[in-house]
Amino acid sequence: MKSAYELAMERLEESDPxxxxxxxxxxxxxxxxxxxxxQGKIAEREIFLKQKLEDALVAQNLEEMEQIQAQIGSERARxxxxxxxEKNRLxxx
Numbered sequence: 490m491k492s493a494y495e496l497a498m499e500r501l502e503e504s505d506p507x508x509x510x511x512x513x514x515x516x517x518x519x520x521x522x523x524x525x526x527x528q529g530k531i532a533e534r535e536i537f538l539k540q541k542l543e544d545a546l547v548a549q550n551l552e553e554m555e556q557i558q559a560q561i562g563s564e565r566a567r568x569x570x571x572x573x574x575e576k577n578r579l580x581x582x
Contacts, residue, residue: 512580518563527572534564 491499497559538561545553 502558516579523572523575523579527568528574530566531568534568535561538564 532533542554542557542561545557
């Protein structure tokens with residue numbers, strides 16, 4: 490038995506079959522690789538910035554802590570956006 494979501498997706502595909510072409514196995518593998526690469530980049534930046542955050546905490550520098558926390562959020566958002574852009578370029582090719 491199909492879920493309501495699956496039925497809706499089938500109806501959507503029927504109404505616009507060119508809207509979401511199927512991906513090849515090679516494209517799926519490349520998408521997974523892109524995810525892995527960017528997960529690594531995000532983890533690397535977070536580790537680096539969290540070390541800086543701990544240093545600011547030890548120094549009791551609240552202003553620097555707030556700046557670092559904001560930087561962590563912006564770096565994550567930037568990298569996630571880059572990942573999605575790269576994945577979309579792959580899907581379109």
